[in-house]
Amino acid sequence: MFERMTKIFGSLAVAAALGGAPVQAGEIVWPSYEWGGPLKDFMREVVDDFTAANKDTTVKIASPNYGGFFDKQFIEVTSGNPPSILTFQDPQIGQYISAGLLEPLGKYYKAAGVDPATFPKVIQVAIRDGEIYGVPLQVNPRALIYNQAMLDAVGLRVPTNLEEFYAALKALRDPAKGQFGFALLGTPVAADPTAYEISNIVLGFGAAFFENGKPVANSPKMLEAMSFYKKIFDEGLIPRGIDFMTQRELIYSGKVAMIASAPFAFVRAKTVNADIAKHLKTRVLPFPGQGQSFTIMTLLAVPKDAKNKDEAARLLMSLLTEANQKKLVEKYASLPIRPVYAAADIQARFPDFEAFLQASNLSASSAPQGAESLAPQINVAIKRHFESFVYGNVPVKAALDNMQAEFERLLASRR
Amino acid sequence: MSGLRSQSATTTVAAPLLGWTMRRRLVPYLFFAPTLLALLAMYAYPIGQAFFVSLHRDSLGTRIGDFIGLENFVAVLTQPLFPELLFNTVVYTVGVVVCVWVLGVVTALLLFRTFPGRFLARGLVILPWAVPVVPVVASWQWLLNFDYGLFNAITHGLGFDRLDMLAASPGAMITVILVTSWKLFPLASVMFLAALQTIPDELYEAAEIDGANDWQQFLNVTLPGLRSVSMFVILLMTVTIFGRAFTIILLLTGGGPAGTTEVLALQTYHEAFQYFRMGSASALGMVVLAISLCITTLYLTLLFRRKDEA
The missing domain is CATH 3.40.190.10 (Periplasmic binding protein-like II)
Known part of the structure; x- marks a missing residue:
């Protein structure tokens, strides 16, 4: 009944x-x-x-x-x-x-x-x-969308590796103009978009939250990726309080020189700000993961x-x-x-x-590989532990160890 | 002729099914019946259904899972995050109720006075309540933005450090309380304004004759006059915030940073629509309902006891 x-x-x-x-x-x-x-x-x-x-x-x-x-x-x-x-x-x-x-x-x-x-x-x-x-x-694979004119203005070419990328972030930062070299997620948002957005860095560094159904959240690659995230956030090299929608608006308005985004964002620039759009170009992400990105x-x-x-x-x-x-x-x-x-x-x-087609061949889903049915719970855990070190005082290594432990608990509860 | 007589006799003999007294007694119930039916359909059925689902194993398909008794209740009450969720919910609820009450009373007192443009001001006060949640949250996100927001531009211009009001703890909880209160206070304001108009002027005149200043008049005349509306506002806000309010949190912080603004209602939403665990979600919903009932009963008992003592 x-x-x-x-x-x-x-x-x-x-x-x-x-x-x-x-x-x-x-x-x-x-x-x-x-x-x-x-x-x-x-x-x-x-x-x-x-x-x-x-x-x-x-x-x-x-x-x-x-x-x-x-x-x-x-x-x-x-x-x-x-x-x-x-x-x-x-x-x-x-x-x-x-x-x-x-x-x-x-x-x-x-x-x-x-x-x-x-x-x-x-x-x-x-x-x-x-x-x-x-x-x-x-x-929608993610590649680097960059503003050539902004890079030219500081005498840099588009970064092709992590060192050049970091140097570009420092050179492009101009507090007086509210200008940044790159934008990443910089505010607490819901679990799914958090997991999506940080996947740009995670997969970009060749790391992953899961491999073949096993959690690998505290791997050396992940530690490197998340330490880099924390470093550029703490040094004020990326804007705070920014979600993924706002990142795009910032590159369209010339406040940010580079974002990791998808073809639709690149195409949309032409309708939002044609003056900026004519300077926009693309290449695969310059991180250690050899162009790997998330899609x-x-x-x-x-x-x-x-x-x-x-x-x-x-x-x-x-x-x-x-x-x-x-x-x-x-x-x-x-x-x-x-x-x-x-x-x-x-x-x-x-x-x-x-660049997007290259990225498409190299890109992966943000879904936990081999544990897809637990994706929502895993995303909530990712959000919680990611925020604990980016916005809180938990050391990166400890936060990743906590994340790994929570993933293992989730897997055990499924069994 | 005889046929007619016979028909008439039959009519006289046929007594009404229910006597006049009984029919009179039934009338109020008949008037009440549509409301009762609506309440049963809108409240009793969903609550009954939620309780029924909470006693069954989670299932994603169209079939209800196996009966498992109180297992879902045990699972949600013993989950490691439950104490933190309960604490956050209590802080959020108390914060919002206090802010809404204070803002409601203050704005009602201001709008009660006579001044040019009073009607316009009364209309404007309603705006936060009337505007949909999504644009409200988007506006607040921009106002509070660390690098580009108006508040930080002003405070930074005055020589203070920038504040990350959405990503720092306890700043994020304070922010969600203030934004929720800003959204809800017009409702309280309108109710208090109506209540102010029912306080007889003679009471203020008598207080003035007794030498009471403005503050004493507020404490001894206005506040008692607002007592019954206050009771209703506090109860309404408590139940609403404790058991249901999570949209602003979901949009503003998603429960972050690191779970510091995650409340029971948000967790219930996650259980149902993120994890697709309807049994667990229903169990959590029933727990929230039970806590809300306890709070309401306790509050009303204390209130009526004080009233009796007075």
Whole structure:
């Protein structure tokens, strides 16, 4: 009785929240915050092409806000009335796969002639026991976006290693102008964005929180990475009180010379401040990890309980056609998921994207490798211990030892 | 004719199902029924459902997990962070309730006076309460920013060190208390303003004749006159802040730095929507509800005891 009432109430509440109604035959329901994002027109074109080729199918889209989207999606799935297509950022999909909530998509990939092995390696988070459960919409690896004019003004070239990078931070710091060489997360924010943002440094230094399911939070590489973070924070070489959104605004306004960010941030500069955008260039991160960085992949998936699963899966496959992948690059300035261009082509036609494509091949998810189902708890632990040494007085080594101990406790509790 | 007579007799004989007295007794309940039904649907059912889920194992799918009795309660009460969360919640609640009460009374007293532009001022005081939380938090983040914020620009200009009000402890807790209080005080202010208008002028006149100064009039006339509204404001704010308020914290500090602003309501949200552990989240929610009930009962008991003694 309670279960039934819960399902009914949950479904009604979510339907009301997302502006939904019961799913009709042949109807694909696709609510996503991405409908309000930079790829909305691309998605619309793909949907229009798909419905034109499949006359009995209709696609109902909804564009809820990003804030609270994942909570609503979770309620919708657990109330037993999911939409046809779910949206995830890569660290989140693991829990849904573990709970058996997603439809395996291998047969659709096979039918579409698309090999996921050619995707950026972060796709691994959507693969479990040889079966794939997600379709990438976009991939956003981090590279160094720098302002050439600001570097020229202090007589420096773009840093290619840690020593040059540190020297550039010192040279570019100008308190009178409120100017900084680089911006990193410098304020307490929620757990997931904290884990994402510090992954730029962690992975950039070749470190990781987890390797093959084992915690390695207090490894020498991690100590080096986090000590560097603490050093530039304490020396006032990065602005305090800055979250990831503000970092971008600071480079667009010429207050910061370098940030580690994604292609969308680079492209957006042109619309925000064309004067600054013409000085912006990219290269892979100059940290000891040889260009390795972190990436966020937006993944789409089909829930097991969804109606019209077959149509939904085929629609998702149409995102990956060669024509649509080329459109993604040429018309919407986003990285392709599939390698649809030769390397020389990229260099010649999209020079600014070369660094992002290199980073894409080297980048990893912020999801804890081999412990993806514990990602939320791990991110909360990362936040707590990271903040204890950056904003508090706990020595870096002690904080990382505490983090490692908490990871081990989390793993033990899972067993 | 006889048929008509017979019909009439039948009508006379048929007695109403319920007597007049009984029907009169039922009327209040019938009026009350829609409200009762709404309350049951909106409060009793979700609380009952949360309690039901709290007795079952966490599950991510559509099925409720296995029945495990009080295991979830034991797990949430014995987790290492629980004492810290409870302490932070109490500090946050007491801080906000005191600030809201003080700000509410002070602004109500100011707005109660007659001055040019009083109506405009009364409208402006409502603004913090009316503005949505997200832009409020974004504005405060910028105002308090270490390198680019207005407050630090002023204090630094005056020769003081810059303050990291969002990343330092206890500065972060003070900040979330002040921002939450700023957001909520208009509600208290409006209630106190209404209450001030019910205090008879004769009481102030009598106090003046007795030689009471402004402060003594405030203590002996105004405060007792605001007593019942104060009771309501304190109770409302306590229950709201203790059990539910976390949005400002989530947006402003995410519970940081290092958990120093993490409260029980935020942890409940994490359990439900980050860890997807609905059983644990429901158990924590029930614990918070129980503590809130205890606080309310204790507060009301003390209050009514003092009233009886008076």
